[in-house]
Amino acid sequence: MCSGRIDLEFVFRAFANGVDGVFIGGCILDECNFATHGNYHALNMVLMSKKIMAYTGLNPDRLNIAFMSSGDGTAYVKAVNGFVDRIKKLGPISNDTEESDLARKLSRVRQLIPYIKMVKREKLDVQLKDEAAREDFYAADEIDEMFEHVVSYYIDPEKCRGCMICARNCPVDAIEGGKKMIHVIDQTACIKCDTCYTLCPDKFDAVQKIVSEQVPEPLPMEARAISG
Numbered sequence: 001m002c003s004g005r006i007d008l009e010f011v012f013r014a015f016a017n018g019v020d021g022v023f024i025g026g027c028i029l030d031e032c033n034f035a036t037h038g039n040y041h042a043l044n045m046v047l048m049s050k051k052i053m054a055y056t057g058l059n060p061d062r063l064n065i066a067f068m069s070s071g072d073g074t075a076y077v078k079a080v081n082g083f084v085d086r087i088k089k090l091g092p093i094s095n096d097t098e099e100s101d102l103a104r105k106l107s108r109v110r111q112l113i114p115y116i117k118m119v120k121r122e123k124l125d126v127q128l129k130d131e132a133a134r135e136d137f138y139a140a141d142e143i144d145e146m147f148e149h150v151v152s153y154y155i156d157p158e159k160c161r162g163c164m165i166c167a168r169n170c171p172v173d174a175i176e177g178g179k180k181m182i183h184v185i186d187q188t189a190c191i192k193c194d195t196c197y198t199l200c201p202d203k204f205d206a207v208q209k210i211v212s213e214q215v216p217e218p219l220p221m222e223a224r225a226i227s228g
């Protein structure tokens, strides 16, 4: 698989499944055969993943990316052996932090991956050619802030006209509703992809973004019918 295909979800799913380390091998930077230079994307994603790992309590050294030629088996073996030695020294991930706390945090990170990719999309697109700029491209404060001020989506029952556009387009079926019914978002299922906010017609403007505030309780089912 091309390293450019590696997603945040692959990395954090692996840690959630209990692996002690993740190694990504990519082609040498600036030698990609395609205009996309997916290995720069992989590098950028790894840099952010390391900061997110620190946020969850995981040692960022448990994730590594190395760039090498597919014909250079010696470089590959050296990189993998070096990483295996490092992980042996670090021991199991349970050495890093309390397991139930880690499981809770990794679960939250995974649920928020579409949101993370949306709010950081401009930075994630940057090809970090300057090696000196890589380490601090994502600041720890910035990652803390991203998790502390997560957006929630809420449908204003006074404005919703039950057109069903949001429910039909929600990628995870997190919106309950029907024709001429006030729609309601299941906050536990919402992955914060912004689709409902984008697609709710301007004339209704019913979907709201809420930051750092409690989302209002949903209307009970018997109060959701829209008359007229």
Ligand code: SF4
Pocket (backbone or CB within 6 Å): 155, 159, 160, 161, 162, 163, 164, 165, 166, 167, 177, 183, 199, 200, 201, 204, 205, 206, 207
């Ligand atoms: S798109 Fe807007 S008006 Fe239509 S059902 Fe969804 S929230 Fe209600």
Ligand code: SF4
Pocket (backbone or CB within 6 Å): 153, 166, 169, 170, 171, 172, 173, 174, 175, 185, 189, 190, 191, 192, 193, 194, 195, 196, 197
């Ligand atoms: S933001 Fe809206 S469309 Fe996206 S997952 Fe949440 S409820 Fe569904």
